[in-house]
Amino acid sequence: MMYFILGSHPNLSVSELKAVLGTSFQPVFQSSTLLLNKPINQDPHVLQERLAGVIKIGRIVGSVETWDVQKITDLITNLIVNIEGKNKISFGLSLYHLDNPQKTKELEKQLDVLGLTIKKQLKLTGRPIRYVKGKEPRLSSAIVETNGLLTSGGEFTLFVSKRGIFIGQTSSIQPFKTWSKRDFGRPRRNAKNGMLPPKLARMMINLSGVDPKESTILDPFCGSGTVLMEAILMGFKKVIGSDIWQKAIDDTQINMDWLIEEFQLPKPNLSLYTTSAADLAKLYPNPVDAIVTEVFLGNPRTKTINSQEGQRLEQELLPLFHASFSALKGILKPSGKAVIAFPAFRQQDITWYRLPINDLLTSLGYTILEQHLYFRPNQFVARDIVLLSH
Ligand SMILES: C[S@@+](CC[C@H](N)C(=O)[O-])C[C@H]1O[C@@H](n2cnc3c(N)ncnc32)[C@H](O)[C@@H]1O
Missing domain, CATH: 3.40.50.150 (Vaccinia Virus protein VP39)
Incomplete structure (x- = not known):
């Protein structure tokens, strides 16, 4: 499944997505912050360049039934350790709610524990590790970009629903510098x-x-x-x-x-x-x-x-x-x-x-x-x- 984090006018963003994706627009879930869609056979970077109402595009890489820090850590570290090279690994976490705002609020307080556990586990690779945190539990595209997360580790997204937690990995973010230029x-x-x-x-x-x-x-x-x-x-x-x-x-x-x-x-x-x-x-x-x-x-x-x-x-x-x-x-x-x-x-x-x-x-x-x-x-x-x- 793919996820699209929507901009400040979510209804407009969804209409834009519908118009651009055509028959690939097959939403599975939609809220005021995001849209989950069936997998799409399109390069997310090309799509991101085209769209103005979408802040991040990524794909769901796994799920857990409950907030199990060790299970989530294993899932995320497995994705990160595959990144080649000897250089520093930088990663960040963002938490979004699907249909469970109350649970999401509770988990916001535990996001750092998860981040630090992942960091500790990654240290076993012997590479320098940086856990990038923002003020909010959701990283902005500016933080993701300026810390080079997509090229040196990753931004991992956690979507909290009543049925469990989906884990996603961001593929592309809105090129905020060129928009503002x-x-x-x-x-x-x-x-x-x-x-x-x-x-x-x-x-x-x-x-x-x-x-x-x-x-x-x-x-x-x-x-x-x-x-x-x-x-x-x-x-x-x-x-x-x-x-x-x-x-x-x-x-x-x-x-x-x-x-x-x-x-x-x-x-x-x-x-x-x-x-x-x-x-x-x-x-x-x-x-x-x-x-x-x-x-x-x-x-x-x-x-x-x-x-x-x-x-x-x-x-x-x-x-x-x-x-x-x-x-x-x-x-x-x-x-x-x-x-x-x-x-x-x-x-x-x-x-x-x-x-x-x-x-x-x-x-x-x-x-x-x-x-x-x-x-x-x-x-x-x-x-x-x-x-x-x-
Ligand atoms: C709100 S502005 C458009 C701004 C434009 N979207 C932009 O981002 O720069 C409306 C424009 O309509 C022009 N305008 C007013 N009456 C017009 C008419 N009858 N025919 C064509 N243009 C007209 C004005 O000169 C003005 O530049």
């Missing part, structure tokens, strides 16, 4: 006008379910180009971006030049246009396989809204969405998919004011296949993400 290192960032986190942009592209190598992709509200950057990294056959604002197109070009140099990519097949989404078809009439975009979210907000403001926002934004998505339908192939992030606004009672986009899209002939609300704590504008066909 794209997020914070790119030359043009425009946080004021809204900017997708690169991971969310990647998840949205993956949700479309199209095969990058065979597909064309369009972002008609491209801003500083987050979706387009991810699409180029994923090797899309053709990438098209447009925005009504010339500065956005200039920023996108600058970010793209940076991306190509930093990540040593071949020259992409990219076309950029300065135009409204409603008029794009006049400049680029060829149907695309996927439209992935974050629309204009309204002016930046620093406080909650009341229902009057909600109605005003509806009046301001819905005509734009109507004109844009009625025109964009003409440049989406009949088999194509669209993944769109619309705004939703925080109300005083902390619920979200969602615009009537479902009615709007349905009236335009789109079918809503999935919908996810994406937000971080303390945000006043959430992204109401829809997956569409037509």
Whole structure:
């Protein structure tokens, strides 16, 4: 069995996995932190590079009925001693709950005893041994990476269920440095006008379910180009971006030049246009396989809204969405998919004011296949993400 440790928006991560794995998506268990799936005939490192909503991928290597420190130690040391070489062995442990949070909490306190027992047993190999601990009972991808655990020993995961404890070994972790480099290192960032986190942009592209190598992709509200950057990294056959604002197109070009140099990519097949989404078809009439975009979210907000403001926002934004998505339908192939992030606004009672986009899209002939609300704590504008066909 394989395990996938999910990111901060687990439902979105699971939808992403489903879209990317296709028929190999055969979940056995799912919680808000992880998904267990039947074995997959795919390189976990390639899969990890592709996915944005998965923090770790690994496989279950054994199980024990109860918390038997010696049995677990034997199982893990057997896996570690096979690592060749004379150098230092570094290993770490993470504990996750499957369906038994109470037992997991109890066992958290005993994780160190297990770690130290494994260390002691490994010392018999005569090699230097390091047991890497974090502050939490679950090691972050940064700790796993900076301590070189996957190449010099391993990260072992313990999943506590009512029926026993599964033991897993992590195969790959999210390359957090390259994600953060794209997020914070790119030359043009425009946080004021809204900017997708690169991971969310990647998840949205993956949700479309199209095969990058065979597909064309369009972002008609491209801003500083987050979706387009991810699409180029994923090797899309053709990438098209447009925005009504010339500065956005200039920023996108600058970010793209940076991306190509930093990540040593071949020259992409990219076309950029300065135009409204409603008029794009006049400049680029060829149907695309996927439209992935974050629309204009309204002016930046620093406080909650009341229902009057909600109605005003509806009046301001819905005509734009109507004109844009009625025109964009003409440049989406009949088999194509669209993944769109619309705004939703925080109300005083902390619920979200969602615009009537479902009615709007349905009236335009789109079918809503999935919908996810994406937000971080303390945000006043959430992204109401829809997956569409037509
Ligand atoms: C929220 S931003 C998109 C940000 C982008 N996802 C990024 O990560 O940089 C929305 C963009 O829509 C553009 N825009 C507003 N009205 C538009 C229209 N009618 N057609 C096309 N673009 C429009 C704005 O200039 C802005 O760059």
